[in-house]
Amino acid sequence: MIEINHVSKWYGPLFQALKDCTTSVARGEVVVVCGPSGSGKSTLIKCVNALEPFQQGKIIIDGISLTDPKTNLPKLRARVGMVFQHFELFPHLRIIDNLCLAQEKVLGRSHDEAAAKAMKLLERVGLTTHARKYPAELSGGQQQRVAIARALAMDPIAMLFDEPTSALDPEMISEVLDVMVDLAREGMTMMVVTHEMGFASKVAHRVIFMDQGEIVEDTPKADFFGKPRSDRAQKFLSKILSH
């Protein structure tokens, strides 16, 4: 579904953010990407949606190459859902309109059709009563659930999560993770940048560990938690699991 082949990215001439990264996410697979901050995990996931350009390598989504000049990027992005660390709901639109905007403008659905779909997804994330509110009137956890519903409204073939719980209070993290776990169990293809090792051990098929722009480990979940092969991954795990 998602193939990342030898991708390298530089910010400016000197700083290399991604170093020859190669991995893939199969259909229905859940892959968790973790690593210390500045390791390039967010950059990598943003490259997958072509939100960040990269200078070398290839990313192929469902058989379509991002770097092919003939690729209609907006159309491809519409098929891949993305959830951000800071939710990024549109503050001037009510919750329901946040979910309808792209359905109508990108997929060409009628307003009624889009609204029906939106309500169904809001029900799924338990927020139907908030449909007429503005984003700033919701808690962080609620906003992130809306953001997930907004991405799902586009009927994505895969979902990308960029640290979806990092900006949340501890008590709100679980309500967001619950939605993500359900999604994973339904067979959604997911690539998740997160430090939530509980989530990883529950639903991930594979764990990718990154450090300094490199993919250091790319192993099945059991191997990663059982016995990471690299020192860096072991150190990282011992630090985040020590509390």
Next chain:
Amino acid sequence: MNYHWNWHIFFEPNPTGAGTYLDMLLSGLWLTIETSICAWVIALIFGSVVGVMRTLPSKAASWFGFAYVEFFRNMPLLVQIFLWFFVLPELLPHAWGLWLKQLPYAPFYTAAIGIGLFMSARVAEQVRASIGALPRGQKQAATALGLTTAQTYTYVLLPIAYRIILPPLTSEFLNTIKNTAVAITIGLLELTGEARSMQEFSFQVFEAFTAATVMYLLINIVVVTAMRIVERRVAIPGYIAGK
């Protein structure tokens, strides 16, 4: 000082034979309003386009925006009006220049366009600053949903950006109205122009300019009140003027 105050002067017939001195001032007031509105529409449209161009990734677009803004904001308004009115017709091919000079209402068009373009540079800078101040994630979220660049600006970035700059835009609208007084120099009989001719005909300089001052004040109060109503109506939670 031997000044002979005469507040009844407004109701005395003016020397043009068409009504009283008050009618003269009112016709000037009307012309000021017309010129201001035309100039403001031009300023808003051109300012928005140029402001947006300066935020685009395209080098050519942002360079054009930069050149435009620096050209129009670095020359005194009076010089710009003179350039449009006296110099431009001489620079054009003879036939075009002649057509321009013989154009009816030339002072009106020159003032509206000249002041409009001058103000558009200021509007452009505010639009640019406002878009630049939005969280980068907003653009990424819109892009990730499959919206094109044009759609991202239309439905997401600009609606928020305009809300943020409504208060300074109110000031710019007031500046536009006051700047129309410059048009007296190219023979436009707007409010200041009419006040001056009233002074010349009647020698009642204080009454004439007191009346003009009050009229300017009234227009500006109307604008300020209207803009405050607009601000309140488009307020969104979590943003300026919102809760």
